[in-house]
Amino acid sequence: MTQHIHLPGFQLGKHYIETPLVLAPMAGITDLPFRMICRRFGIGLTVTEMIASRAVEQGRERTDRMAELGPDESPVAIQIAGSDERFMIEAARWAVERGADFVDVNMGCPVKKICKQVAGSAMLRDEPLVGRVLQAVVQAVDVPVTLKIRTGWDESCKNVENIARIAEESGVQMLTVHGRTRSQMFNGHANWEDIGLAKAAVSIPVIGNGDVVDGASALEMLRISGCDGVMVGRAVQGNPWVLQEVAAAIRGEAKPARPDNLERWTVVEEHLLQLAAHHGEAFASKMARKHAAWYSKGLPKSAEFRGLFQRLDDWSLQLEVARAYFVEGHVPLSDMQKAA
C-alpha cells in the first residue's frame, strides 16, 4: 500500500502552485468549457490545448478560440508548438498578450503531421534545436516558460535526462514528462522510472505524466519518479471527479465519494451549455457527442443512450435527451427517433 506523499507545491514566477495537480492539454478536449469544469475539482494549473505557432501567424479565428482563457483562469499556460524560432517567438508573445501566466512549449506531440515538420516530439532527436528554440522563447517573454516532453524518440534514443538539462540551462522553469517515447504513441504503460531520470537530472520542478487514473496510481507514480507534481489526461474524460480523488490523495485526505446522479447531471448540463456558449451550437453538438459518451460510461443503458445521442446533431435536442438520461435514467428512444 502506497503511503501519502507530501507535495509542498512550488513557486513558478509570481505564482505559487499550491496543489501540483495539472490538467493535461488534450487537443479537441481541454477547451475552455472543460478546463473550467476541471478547475473546480482541485486542479492547480491548467494548460490550453496545443497551438501550432504557424497557426498564430495565420491569425485564424479558431486559433484565438483555442487560446481563450477564462476570466478567473489563473494560473494557466498557453501551449505552443513549432521548431522555427521566429514563429515560436511570435506565438509566445501572442500567448502572453492573451493573458497566459506561463508559456508551455510542446515537444511531446507524436502526431505524424506535426513530427514531419520536425515539431512536437520529433524535436527530441535534435538536441541543439531544442536548446535554440527554448532559449529564443525564454528570451522573448517575461513570464516563465515551461516544457512538455516525452522520454525520447524511441527505445534506442531515450534522452530524457539530456533534454531536461538542456531545458533547465535554457531557462525553462518547469518540465512535464510523459513517460513514453514517441514510437510508443499511447501503447504499453508509461515508464515512471524514466520520468524519475529527468527529475534527478535537474532542480526545476518536474511534473510526471502518463497513466495516472486514480489516487493510488498518482501516489505510485510520485513514489517511483520522485516528481514534484502530477498531470492527469485521459482519465478525466467523462470523469472530472477523478481530479478530486487525486488531489485528496496527494494531500493525504480520504477518498471523496463518487458523484450521485444529480451531481453528475449538474456538471454535464453546465458542460453542454458552456460548449454552446464557447463554440456555437453547431460545433458544440459535435463536441457534445464525445463528452456525453464518456460521461455515460459504466452507467445503466449507456449503450442505448450513446446510440441515440450520437445520431442527434441538434444541440437543444441533445440537451433534452441528456437530461432525460442523466436525471431520470431514461432513454427517450421512440419520441426522439421520430424527431431525429
Ligand SMILES: Cc1cc2nc3c(=O)[nH]c(=O)nc-3n(C[C@H](O)[C@H](O)[C@H](O)COP(=O)(O)O)c2cc1C
Ligand atoms: C486526444 C488527446 C489529445 C492530446 N493533445 C495534446 C496536446 O495538445 N498537447 C500536449 O502536450 N499533449 C497532448 N496530449 C497528451 C496528453 O497531454 C498526455 O501527455 C497523455 O495523454 C498521457 O497522459 P494520460 O495517460 O494521463 O492521458 C493529448 C492526448 C490525447 C489523448
